[in-house]
Amino acid sequence: MDNCRFESNSAKRGGAIFSDADHIFINNSDFFQNNADNGGAVELNDGTIINSNFNLNDAGISGGAVYSNYYVLIDGCTFEDQFAGDGGVLYCLNSGLVQNSLFEHNIAFNNGGSIFFTSFGEVYSNNFTDNKAMFELGNSIYCNNKLFAKNNFYDNETNAIFSNRTYDFKAVHVDGNAAASGDGSFRHPWESLLLAIENCNADEAVFMHxxxxxxxxxxxxxxxxxxxxxxxxxxxxxxxxxxxxxxxxxxxxxxxxxxxxxxxxxxxxxxxxxxxxxxxxxxxxxxxxxxxxxxxxxxxxxxxxxxxxxxxxxxxxxxxxxxxxxxxxxxxxxxxxxxxxLLLRILYLKITMLLKMVEQYRQEH
Structure with a gap:
């Protein structure tokens, strides 16, 4: 799906689009004032959404813009003024990857002002501004499991993240049942730990399924x-x-x-x-x-x-x-x-910290 506009549509599931296909691809499209119980604009099983804009969509229950039943990849999108019960913008019933996107003025009545993950999630290089969870559990992101969050910007937000565990790494995925042609992403994980380690950078972590x-x-x-x-x-x-x-x-x-x-x-x-x-x-x-x-x-x-x-x-x-x-x-x-x-190591660390404090004092005075 490419270069489409969806305006003022409504349904019980997926105000503009409902898809139970294996995969749906949405590119360069606009979603304006759509509403549903789940997925104000889109409900999908597995999908990719890139370079698209979402404005003033809402869901009575979950996912003001997007509701995902399995996995979704979102890249280069803009989400402004979405509303839902949980996940003001996105509700992932399983997992997802969100990167290079803008989230502004989105609201969840309960948790996850912008994003709600029920399992693990990946969030990289996004901008979050003035998003709100009314119960204040994750004004930007709520994650029931493990969250990989790297290089995100949070403006005018307190309690931006609520998760079981947050890692300041990008995830490199490993699955023993994967095809040999994997690249370390969730959909195409490495087939072995050795391949994952060999291809893992310093700011990345191996995540074994x-x-x-x-x-x-x-x-x-x-x-x-x-x-x-x-x-x-x-x-x-x-x-x-x-x-x-x-x-x-x-x-x-x-x-x-x-x-x-x-x-x-x-x-x-x-x-x-x-x-x-x-x-x-x-x-x-x-x-x-x-x-x-x-x-x-x-x-x-x-x-x-x-x-x-x-x-x-x-x-x-x-x-x-x-x-x-x-x-x-x-x-x-x-x-x-x-x-x-061990004692020398502890002493070295203490001396190093003391020298840093002295240097900081000199710079400030």
Missing amino acids: SGTYSGPAYSSLNIEKYVNIFADGEVVIDGNHTTIFYIHKGANIEGITFKNAYTEVYGGALWVMSDAETVLNNCKFIDNQARFNGGAIFCEGYLEVNDCFFSNNRQSMQDPGGADSSTWGGGAITGTYPLSM
């Missing part, structure tokens, strides 16, 4: 640059009796379950190298085993572990013998990071 991942792409994987890896729902990496990750530079990993990993040496699931700084949040380690050290994790570098669960992990060599046998152990975690190094 729900499922169990196993096979060569998840065995003895060398992570040679700092990477953020987050889970969408229940994500399980099955090591199939090999070490899963060798972390060389560091990682921030959240919500992943590591299981059934094994090594003849150190770190059944993870081996954190000496130069690596690694943070684990809400992860699980189940049925992992190392022969000598660290049934689940062996750490030579810096490791921070928060809200994680460890069950039935083992260091299996019970009577190793030899001169170094006294240092072998750690059914779940073995750490060799020297205390002196």
Whole structure:
């Protein structure tokens, strides 16, 4: 659909357009004073809307301009003076990506003055001005799950975002059932974590879709640059009796379950190298085993572990013998990071912060 104008149309669902097709494409079109219960201008299952303008559309329930039942991509659009119960502009029953768009003077009677995501959402390089959620949960954006928000501008708005968790990254998607020709977007995710990491930039995070991942792409994987890896729902990496990750530079990993990993040496699931700084949040380690050290994790570098669960992990060599046998152990975690190094690191950070404060004081005076 290209270069169309829809004015003063009304319906119960999708005031101007209702589509239950697999995909609808809308380009360079105008929507003015349309109304419906859901989707004041448009209701769709899966769609793309680009370079279009929406003015004075309203929905009695959800999605003053657009209501999406599955996924929508919005790029380069303008939304002014929309109104709805939830999601003054957009209500996504599942997920969506909104980028390079303008949102001005939109209102939700309940939550999400401009955008309401019931699952995860992606919002990049948008301008939000004077949007309002009457209950003040997300004057610009309300997200029930994880929100990736990067390079957005919020003018004259307090409480702009309400979400379960907000990440200052762009998402690079991974799905084990994806086609090999993926590009890391939601619709065309990478088929393996290795491909996602190789193609991930510093301002991006790997977002693994729900499922169990196993096979060569998840065995003895060398992570040679700092990477953020987050889970969408229940994500399980099955090591199939090999070490899963060798972390060389560091990682921030959240919500992943590591299981059934094994090594003849150190770190059944993870081996954190000496130069690596690694943070684990809400992860699980189940049925992992190392022969000598660290049934689940062996750490030579810096490791921070928060809200994680460890069950039935083992260091299996019970009577190793030899001169170094006294240092072998750690059914779940073995750490060799020297205390002196940790204290020096803390001291260095404190000195750096103090120098920055002194420099700031000099500049201000």
